[in-house]
Amino acid sequence: QVQLVESGGGLVQAGGSLRLSCAASGSTFTNYGMGWFRQAPGKEREFVTSISRSGGSTNYADSVKGRFTISRDNAKNTVYLQMSSLKPEDTAVYYCAARRGLTSIFQSAFNYWGQGTQVTVSS
Numbered sequence: 001q002v003q004l005v006e007s008g009g010g011l012v013q014a015g016g017s018l019r020l021s022c023a024a025s026g027s028t029f030t031n032y033g034m035g036w037f038r039q040a041p042g043k044e045r046e047f048v049t050s051i052s053r054s055g056g057s058t059n060y061a062d063s064v065k066g067r068f069t070i071s072r073d074n075a076k077n078t079v080y081l082q083m084s085s086l087k088p089e090d091t092a093v094y095y096c097a098a099r100r101g102l103t104s105i106f107q108s109a110f111n112y113w114g115q116g117t118q119v120t121v122s123s
Contacts, residue, residue: 022096033103
């Protein structure tokens with residue numbers, strides 16, 4: 001099993017940037033495709049981005065494409081989400097997720113989840 005701990009959330013003004021981190025432990029990090037999902041108040045949790053085990057393949061939701069960048073450092077067992085040009089509609093709890101093997105854009109495919117970190121973007 002893998003344990004995931006997110007950090008880096010906070011309050012930022014619209015147009016600003018923030019970097020989230022997700023530290024993994026308990027298992028071989030390179031066995032897992034990783035993803036970020038988010039849940040805004042009153043809404044369903046949605047896919048944001050995902051990255052393959054090697055980091056060579058990524059996917060993005062249309063709503064964040066060109067503004068968010070996912071990356072991973074396999075030496076540090078950490079996946080990052082760099083968020084730029086933030087908008088109020090990006091306000092949500094952001095969750096890191098892991099899936100053994102190939103990554104996915106579907107949250108039902110992910111077996112392990114972090115506790116989430118709040119991102120609030122003020123207008």
